[in-house]
Amino acid sequence: MSNPTATPTTLAYRHQVAVSAATGDAxxxxxxxxxxxxxxxxxxxxxxxxxxxxxxxxxxxxxxxSVLTVRGNLTGIQAGDNVLREFSVETESGVMMGRRVVKPKQFEPTSEIELDLDFEY
Structure with a gap:
């Protein structure tokens, strides 16, 4: 069954998966x-x-x-004066897996937000 909230993966990540399937590399x-x-x-x-x-x-x-949920937390101190409008997940090797654009969010120093990206395989 398909996950309607799943984030489409990037071409760069799909390429990495295809190469791994072909070569057996992790x-x-x-x-x-x-x-x-x-x-x-x-x-x-x-x-x-x-x-x-x-x-x-x-x-x-x-x-x-078959769903991978990737979760991250952003604090107001980390955000500083920046307005959050986008977030993504990257692999350890630096390949972007997927990205989301959100309504602008500003932070107080004591605030925090937890965000998830779901990927279905």
Whole structure:
């Protein structure tokens, strides 16, 4: 059954998976959630990085069935004066897996937000 909230993966990540399937090499794990202030629409076949990254944090990954949920937390201190408009997940080797554009969010120093990106395999 398809997950309607799943994030389409980038062409760069799909390429990495295809090469791993062909060669038997390991796929680089989901490692970072990146946060940015860019508001350009997501293009899975073209995007390779956030438009304007201002922070990144290590992620927690949870697998349920065929869905990988990647979770990251951004604090107001990490955000500073930046407005959150985009976030993404990158592999340990630096390949963007997927990206989301969100309504602008500003932070107080004591605030925090937890964000998830779901990927279905």
């Amino acid at each position: 796929i680089s794990k989901a490692a970072w959630m990146c946060f940015g202030s860019g508001d350009k629409a997501y293009s899975p076949d073209e995007d390779v990085a956030l438009v304007a990254e201002f922070a990144r944090v290590p992620v927690v990954c949870v697998v349920k069935g």
